[in-house]
Amino acid sequence: TDIGGSMDECVINCTTNPIKMMDLARDANKIFIEILLGVTNDRAGLVGYETVAKDEDYHPLSTDQISLKQKVNAWKPGGGTCICCGINKAISGFLTESSPDKFQSMIVMTDGRANVKCSQQGTGDASQDAIWAACEAHNDYGIIVNTVGFGENADEATLQSIASCGGGTYYYTDYSGLIDLYKRIAEDIINISYREQTVSSKNINTK
Numbered sequence: 001t002d003i004g005g006s007m008d009e010c011v012i013n014c015t016t017n018p019i020k021m022m023d024l025a026r027d028a029n030k031i032f033i034e035i036l037l038g039v040t041n042d043r044a045g046l047v048g049y050e051t052v053a054k055d056e057d058y059h060p061l062s063t064d065q066i067s068l069k070q071k072v073n074a075w076k077p078g079g080g081t082c083i084c085c086g087i088n089k090a091i092s093g094f095l096t097e098s099s100p101d102k103f104q105s106m107i108v109m110t111d112g113r114a115n116v117k118c119s120q121q122g123t124g125d126a127s128q129d130a131i132w133a134a135c136e137a138h139n140d141y142g143i144i145v146n147t148v149g150f151g152e153n154a155d156e157a158t159l160q161s162i163a164s165c166g167g168g169t170y171y172y173t174d175y176s177g178l179i180d181l182y183k184r185i186a187e188d189i190i191n192i193s194y195r196e197q198t199v200s201s202k203n204i205n206t207k
Contacts, residue, residue, distance in 0.1 A: 030072055
């Protein structure tokens with residue numbers, strides 16, 4: 001999840017009871033955690049990224065809803081938008097906390113445009129670094145990379161390219177639809193995960 005400075009912008013009820021983009025992102029993440037972990041044996045992890053993806057904004061893959069939600073609540077917006085940092089951090093988590101035989105999928109959400117480069121990809125362009133990071137996630141490690149553009153300033157072209165090279169799906173929503181979109185994505189991941197785990201044998205087809 002993008003926790004850059006622009007996520008501190010108020011978008012609803014700004015004069016009476018201000019709701020910021022970060023508030024909506026927190027609520028969407030928590031709903032996603034509840035749905036995904038409430039009906040499956042899957043695990044979820046969290047990467048908050050801004051100018052960098054800090055360890056303090058990261059939560060390893062876990063089934064602990066309380067701990068995951070506490071991390072979401074602790075995110076504080078500030079800094080730039082290093083999308084490649086977020087993707088690289090998520091890849092590292094999968095490599096150290098999971099295994100290639102598991103179904104692995106990430107969601108990259110941002111309200112803006114990539115504006116920080118990654119030496120790991122080294123293309124010289126922040127957007128291209130983000131796209132290439134997604135390509136590496138999918139091509140080298142089999143990780144599916146989905147993207148969410150949130151709000152009118154989202155760089156849809158880059159997010160579409162990230163999802164395309166990451167073997168995933170690009171989703172867009174305005175401020176009012178983020179929570180419902182995350183519900184839908186959680187359900188999509190559950191369905192895909194179940195299909196991936198289907199085991200067939202003689203006269204047996206089980207999940």
